[in-house]
Amino acid sequence: MTNAMRWTNWSGFVAGSPQQILTPDSLDGVVEAVKTAPGPLRVVGAGHSFTPLARTDGTMLSLEKFEGLVSHDEAAAVARVRAGTRLGSLMQLLQEVGQGLPNMGDIDKQAIGGALGTATHGSGRVLGAYHTQLQATQFVDGRGGLRELTLEMDRDLIHATGVALGSFGVLTEVTLKNIPTYRLHRRKWVLPIKEMLAQFEPMMGAHRSAEFYYVPFSGHAQFIASDLSDTPVSPRPPEEDEAGLATLRKLRTALRRAPWLRGLIIRSVMARLPAEDYVQDWLNVYASDRRTRFNEMEYHLPFEEGPRALAEIIELTEKRFPEVYFPMEVRSVAADEFWLSPFYRRPTCSIAIHHDAANDPLPFMRAAEPIFRRYGGRPHWGKMHSLKATDFETLYPRWRDAMDVRRDIDPQGRFVSPYMADLFGLK
Ligand SMILES: Cc1cc2nc3c(=O)[nH]c(=O)nc-3n(C[C@H](O)[C@H](O)[C@H](O)COP(=O)(O)OP(=O)(O)OC[C@H]3O[C@@H](n4cnc5c(N)ncnc54)[C@H](O)[C@@H]3O)c2cc1C
Secondary structure, eight states: OBOOOOEEOTTSOSEEOOSEEEOOOSHHHHHHHHHHSOSOEEEESSSOOSSTTSOOSSEEEEOTTSOSEEEEETTTTEEEEETTOBHHHHHHHHHHTTEEOSOOOSOSOSBHHHHHHTTOOOOOTTOOOGGGGEEEEEEEOTTSOEEEEETTTOHHHHHHHSSOTTOSOEEEEEEEEOEEOOEEEEEEEEEEHHHHHHTHHHHHHSSSEEEEEEETTTTEEEEEEEEEEOSOOOOOOOOOHHHHHHHHHHHHHHSTTOHHHHHHHHHHHHHTSOOEEEEEEGGGTSOOOOOSOEEEEEEEEEGGGHHHHHHHHHHHHHHHOTTOOSOEEEEEEOOBOOTTOTTBTOOEEEEEEEEETTSOOHHHHHHHHHHHHHTTOEEOTTSOOOOOHHHHHHHOTTHHHHHHHHHHHOTTOTTOOHHHHHHHTOO
């Protein structure tokens, strides 16, 4: 146990003062904490969410000692892992047993329990978010009881609890359906945003994984495509993202009142970027090193609404928010069957906007959110939004069913912090 009186998330925007942070190293320890620790009890993964999901002034429970591979089945490409395992070490563990995660997001710092908890995702029209890999879960419910679910026997419950926001028990182990290890051919190139938006559907669909970044004020996007490959590996070029951000920040500061000149310079820098083109094993491709701290909002929209929503977000940013310099990230995600998944029965286009953590993100986020909402957007659970239970009832067809399951798993509200009570409409 540590007496840590102040806790902040990755960006520093969410802060809290838990009475204690517990790091149990056994199932008995988790059960004991759930039964006796002062509430509200919130599990924390790597603290990389931008919403106060993990915040509590009661007990924060970290599963950092629940790390590693429990078992694996080579023929089925299935692996059971402890829920505190960070994605970075999960990749290595899987590679050693001949398995690969079918897809990944932008970083590998999250705990698998945390990534599942917010429907963390990468990009790919036919690729689902991490929770779609779930075959089985083991968790401690709100009464301290140990529960085991399998997709085969408990399909509905897995679909109800797979995206859990830390509110359906403490996840201790998960079984994931992976794929045999593979290689990706990764390419990046720059193109005018008008061209990108006009070709949105074919370009996003033409690759196993496709995404793009729009650089504010530039009129241009950087497109990233990844496809399976069996050719020999070639070196992954050094990452330029941090240096690029520093340049964009300097231009923003110097040319805030000269957007035309700012755009011209960014375009000329982008035009000189070498087109990236390499082949690497899956685990060396997806993750980037994000050192510049930011706050983020990401909305998941019906796929076909992506271009129109993005065009409005760009217009808003360039007319009213000259301080914004972070590229906007646009991805696609396959539909799934998980009740609290933002991708529930909906092929999705995800649009993410970012704001330097040194400045107040709220005016920008508040102005952008109505645009996302007008297009039927569902917010990323781990990224900034202002939605409440009444909104979720209309956005999630199985919201009430999920809330019933949650009550059954946690009848005394052990995992209900004030933020969660507000989100779930519990008063
Ligand atoms: C730099 C950066 C890049 C990012 N890139 C992406 C991206 O590419 N794609 C994307 O979708 N998101 C992305 N995110 C968001 C991030 O993936 C999610 O917020 C994710 O939930 C964070 O994982 P975590 O381990 O930090 O969990 P936390 O933020 O600590 O917790 C998230 C939720 O999971 C719950 N939880 C954690 N562990 C358990 C457990 N064992 N049992 C029960 N509940 C648990 C918590 O209670 C909480 O509700 C990014 C965030 C940052 C800061």
